[in-house]
Amino acid sequence: EVQLEESGGDLVQPGGSLRLSCSASGFTLTSYTMHWVRQAPGKGLEWVSYISSYSHTRYYADSVKGRFTISRDNAKNSLYLQMNSLRAEDTAVYYCARGFCSSASCSSLDSWGQGTLVIVSS
Amino acid sequence: QSVLTQPPSVSAAPGQKVTISCSGGSSNIGNNYVSWYQQLPGAAPRLLIYDNNKRPSGIPDRFSGSKSGTSATLGITGLQTGDEADYYCGTWDSSLNVGVFGTGTQVTVL
Numbered sequence: 576e577v578q579l580e581e582s583g584g585d586l587v588q589p590g591g592s593l594r595l596s597c598s599a600s601g602f603t604l605t606s607y608t609m610h611w612v613r614q615a616p617g618k619g620l621e622w623v624s625y626i627s628s629y630s631h632t633r634y635y636a637d638s639v640k641g642r643f644t645i646s647r648d649n650a651k652n653s654l655y656l657q658m659n660s661l662r663a664e665d666t667a668v669y670y671c672a673r674g675f676c677s678s679a680s681c682s683s684l685d686s687w688g689q690g691t692l693v694i695v696s697s
Numbered sequence: 698q699s700v701l702t703q704p705p706s707v708s709a710a711p712g713q714k715v716t717i718s719c720s721g722g723s724s725n726i727g728n729n730y731v732s733w734y735q736q737l738p739g740a741a742p743r744l745l746i747y748d749n750n751k752r753p754s755g756i757p758d759r760f761s762g763s764k765s766g767t768s769a770t771l772g773i774t775g776l777q778t779g780d781e782a783d784y785y786c787g788t789w790d791s792s793l794n795v796g797v798f799g800t801g802t803q804v805t806v807l
Contacts, residue, residue, distance in 0.1 A: 589760075614728065619783075619799075620801070622787075622796030622798060623797065634795060636795055643718070675744070675747060677748050679748045680730040680747075680748055682730050682732060682733075682787075682789045683732040683744055683748070684742075684744060686744075686749070
């Protein structure tokens with residue numbers, strides 16, 4: 576069974592840093608691209624970041640570019656999100672999600688973790 | 698910031714049909730495949746439709762998807778109380794190299 580489990584969410588002060596982790600099981604991480612998606616309280620989904628299978632390519636939303644860094648350790652079956660210079664507007668549940676490639680495209684997210692809550696507040 | 702526009706809410710009686718629209722542009726929906734996600738209250742999102750109209754294993758055929766130009770549509774037939782959830786469209790924006798989601802639509806079964 577495919578499972579993704581996020582951890583590392585916490586209450587942090589504005590300007591602070593936090594590192595989120597996502598532990599993957601039930602599949603070979605090297606075979607998949609991975610994403611982070613967040614959801615502010617009562618709001619919709621916001622895509623945050625993407626990383627290719629062997630970390631050669633990384634993309635970020637403008638809202639986090641220069642502050643967040645996505646990384647992965649395939650040997651440890653883990654995905655990470657280093658978040659620096661945190662702002663109140665970064666408050667959200669952060670989900671890790673597995674990228675799915677069909678024969679036609681690679682634009683879907685077929686498995687999601689349960690999320691970890693990050694609160695940025697003084 | 699969502700670049701795909703959805704209606705905030707739709708509703709219908711049990712057994713009826715609802716459709717949810719998703720409007721984007723040439724760099725996202727116009728040139729990429731669309732996915733749809735269901736988010737039940739308090740739960741993580743779940744993939745409902747990929748590649749515009751394909752259903753992952755385990756998704757009933759009451760759910761369908763289509764795309765035309767820069768818009769996509771999710772259809773739900775035989776509406777059930779268990780379908781009450783938020784639904785999001787999603788795709789990739791090839792110009793910006795970012796993922797994009799719709800604004801989300803809340804489905805209510807009357």
